Amino acid sequence: MSRDNNVRILASHAGARAIRQELSRRHFLSLAALAGASAALSACGSGGGGGESSAVEPGAGATGGPVEKSLSIYTWGDYDSPEVIDAFGKTGPKVTLDSYGSNEELISKLVAAKGTSGYDIVVPTGVYIPQLIENDIIVPFNKDLIPNMAKVDPQFLGQDWDPENEYSVCKCWGTTGFVYDTTVIKRDLVTWNDFIDAMQNEASGKTSLLDDPQGVAGLYFWANDIDWNTEDMADYDAYEAEAVEKWAPHIAGFDSYPATGAMQQNTFALMQNWNGDSRLGILEHKQPDRWKWVLPGPTTELWMDNWCIPTGAPHPEAAHAFIDYVLEPENSFLEMDYIGYNTGIQGIEEMAKERKVELPEMIFFTDEQLATMKNGAVNEAQDRRTEVYDKLKAAASA
Known part of the structure; x- marks a missing residue:
């Protein structure tokens, strides 16, 4: 959780895309999600060991070896640019997307699976990350394999739920x-x-x-x-x-x-x-x-969703490769342009201005607005x- 309930973060030119019909991440603060996720985490106790007894392998076993041929992402509905997903798929891995409508659904599935969910990447909301860490539901990154993390605006790094960004990195945020x-x-x-x-x-x-x-x-x-x-x-x-x-x-x-x-x-x-x-x-x-x-x-409110790797991810090399890929500014811009939320990459607001993204004031906010x-x-x-x-x-x- 963040100190004093504040989050230290800030926070189309391509043409208006088709209106989305499926469920999206915007339901993440529903009561059922909050209460249900808490109950699931409480029920699982310390999960795979937790705390000092944790045997979770950093990087989910990723060492920089060959990237696997598959990648399974469990995320909010219609929450990624098809252009980015397709382009990454052309690098080798076949990408599969499954969607959920709440953090409850995500957490309950991961808890029940006990490391056998088959998913390589998940996208929880920041306030849940301490509990996910404590219960060994997500694993630390091998940050050597995500050099593009250096391209994230420092204001989006070092959140109180994961001060060293060992387990998570900003996907996007909104209000x-x-x-x-x-x-x-x-x-x-x-x-x-x-x-x-x-x-x-x-x-x-x-x-x-x-x-x-x-x-x-x-x-x-x-x-x-x-x-x-x-x-x-x-x-x-x-x-x-x-x-x-x-x-x-x-x-x-x-x-x-x-x-x-x-x-x-x-x-x-x-x-x-x-x-x-x-x-x-x-x-x-x-x-x-x-x-x-x-x-x-x-x-008013501020939320932040994050890229994470779940325990037992079967394709850890591909997971790290994808997170690094989507943090590349050009790919991050395509994500922002598609979903209409700030992705937190350095210079993305300037990119949006140069490319004449429509209604940028609904994506990017001033320091005075952020303070509220x-x-x-x-x-x-x-x-x-x-x-x-x-x-x-x-x-x-x-």
């Missing part, structure tokens, strides 16, 4: 804000309190919140400048009272993917959403100028958070 229809809401919205006010006024009956207990709770805590990782039950009582009694009558839906449908059909006028998905929705809309993206204050972003946490408030969320959904009948 939460909202978009609104300026033909319906004609005033400027700037803060989460503005969002809540518009939800109860101009956008009443046309507001969508994330289908995500943690993100919806965050809306209340961010608006009230309360640490969104609070475990104080009095904070949740106040959140429940406001959400169930005041918000519910105005909510039309809980949708983590409005850009893939509802936004194009103008179903909602106000949508809480992640920056990359909102960007896609605007780029794909017939009237893109109709929509305005807001990174609201006073605080706080990382989530796995903690003891999960059950209460979900209880309030369920009551809100029931009251909204959405």
Whole structure:
């Protein structure tokens, strides 16, 4: 976990790509994922030994020998550039992608497999990495085989969950804000309190919140400048009272993917959403100028997903080769351009400007904006958070 819940990181020109329909990593903060992953890790105890007794082999056995002919990646749906995957495949390994919709699904599968999952690379969210390390679910890199790690911006390295980047390296990161229809809401919205006010006024009956207990709770805590990782039950009582009694009558839906449908059909006028998905929705809309993206204050979230190698990876040479390959700036740019999230490579913002990537302000953020972003946490408030969320959904009948 990060000190004081802060994460020390920052954080298309090729043409708008087809809107994504399958599940994507944006569900990673769902309550089920948080609680389920914690339960799975707790149940597995110290996994393959953990701590001082760990027998996990550094580099998963990779020594720089011949790259195997196969590579299996277990990741969030539609989360990698097909161009990058295809190009790497031409270097030798046949790449297979399997997808999951939550950290719970990822962790539960790896725990049950006990090192026999068959996967070579996984992409967990940062807050889970200490538990994955402790339970020997991921293994240390052979960093000699990933020289392109030196091309990652130092601000994206040395996170508190893995200070030496022994087990993980940034894949990408993002944040939460909202978009609104300026033909319906004609005033400027700037803060989460503005969002809540518009939800109860101009956008009443046309507001969508994330289908995500943690993100919806965050809306209340961010608006009230309360640490969104609070475990104080009095904070949740106040959140429940406001959400169930005041918000519910105005909510039309809980949708983590409005850009893939509802936004194009103008179903909602106000949508809480992640920056990359909102960007896609605007780029794909017939009237893109109709929509305005807001990174609201006073605080909001920040998440970071990471390349890792699971215990028992059958193709460790190929795993290291791929991670090094995707950290090459040109390949990282293609990843960023496809998914719409910052990949953390040095100079990638300058590359985006030179190549005239559309809506770069929805990918790259200023130091002042970064200062408002706080990382989530796995903690003891999960059950209460979900209880309030369920009551809100029931009251909204959405």
